[in-house]
Amino acid sequence: MSDPGGKPPKYQRIADELRREIKNGVYRAGDRLPSETVLLDRFRAAFPTLSLQTMRNAIGVLRAEGLVEARHGIGTFVAANRRLQRRSRHRYGRARTDQKLLTAHLRHEILFAGRAPVPDHVAAAAGFEAGREMVVRRRLLFDRETGSPQELGTSYLPVSFAAGTFLEEATVVPKALFLCVEDLSGKRYAQVRDVWRWRGPTAAEAEALRIAAGSGVVHLIHVARAADDTVLEVSESIWPADRIEIIDDYDVPEESEDADGLSDI
Amino acid sequence: MSDPGGKPPKYQRIADELRREIKNGVYRAGDRLPSETVLLDRFRAAFPTLSLQTMRNAIGVLRAEGLVEARHGIGTFVAANRRLQRRSRHRYGRARTDQKLLTAHLRHEILFAGRAPVPDHVAAAAGFEAGREMVVRRRLLFDRETGSPQELGTSYLPVSFAAGTFLEEATVVPKALFLCVEDLSGKRYAQVRDVWRWRGPTAAEAEALRIAAGSGVVHLIHVARAADDTVLEVSESIWPADRIEIIDDYDVPEESEDADGLSDI
């Protein structure tokens, strides 16, 4: 039962204790934890030589787990951990010709609209040469209820049909973006590739989405093509990884062709 | 242009410099970074009072970003960042009646097979009462090439048809699991719900998958039902978040019903 000798480090044991208390409801979602100095005093009962640095390391463990969030000058709070549910593939409802749903829960803020070269990873996803110039629209979406940023989205549109149009203006578009693109290009969306990745945030993303260093983001690159394979739109969306879940409902095909060589579950 | 006064903290500026060097190929994937003490000496040219702790904080930024990985007693290495590609929805190829593809790139290790109560989050996903007993199969999949663990998977099967069968034995099943389940239950897989989440690893997951603290895991809960809505299988898969990407190719429907109230891109 007892672990002879090899004890986990002090900061881990303190983190374990605090985690247990959070799970047990001693501190509930939204509650402020006692301040570092108060916690320091408290745990010095068990560890008389405990330093502030080590106490902070313990809290850092819980921050890395997304269990608590620190706000400079205010305190450290138990995270709400409400995840935004997002359905995969549910972008293209033809009936949705206006902005009703788009603006129901989220407030849009256009950060940039204009021409710019595409970043390398976007060019790679779409099969473009590096540095190609496109019409770029970047926006930040806020939860209307809480006011907190939820999503950082960037769309890249070919200059061929988007240049000189309202897509280059920093105003909210009159209907769903893909419908605008279909109107302007004269082509219809046919095939899509979504690539989902999870990674650490860049400094800019961390700032825009107000996420702690050490947590992650979900990164979607969405490449939409017409039936003739020309790219109509590439878009990129970033969510705080601990505030989102992706739901995918589908039917199992009766008989299907064999799959590729990728890993099974 | 210049930022008067408000400079970023020392550890950030050092991290920025090291990040730039990695991006520029000064250190390539797999390379060992100079040791902490060597880096300390080097950056003391710019910051004469630099402490080891601060130097470590700078490296910690890159570790949190998944850009480098530290190995105790060995060194700090630029991460390979090879992501395993996984297609969404590609589990059900009826033609794939044997283990060929399953064993081509991955080695299976059965960690557990037998009866156990389901964990709460699995019960919640499937709509079960908490603590329901099911047949549980847990396995760890290794990359045959590198020998590194890739995926931790657990399947939960109803006792009604799985109890007393080979599914309770710690041996590799003769064909794809879902085909075994269809044989034993007499029902066919019809509807599936996949829920993807990103979160910090538990201690057990971190150990099994050998991932660093501070990085995350991708968590998939897969609930498969027959046409009559009975649950045939719930499975849960965990991947190191920085070693996987999910690819979803699909066609845009010509005309479609309106979407739900969830967020758009």
Next chain:
DNA sequence: CAGTGGTCTAGACCACGCG
């Protein structure tokens, strides 16, 4: 202003992997 979390120093010793 007081109280919070954030950064930093200059040391010390420990734990791990390798030769």
Next chain:
DNA sequence: GCGTGGTCTAGACCACTGC
């Protein structure tokens, strides 16, 4: 044994927020 990264102390001062 030696060099690596990991943990830890006992201080110090800074930056942010709210009163």
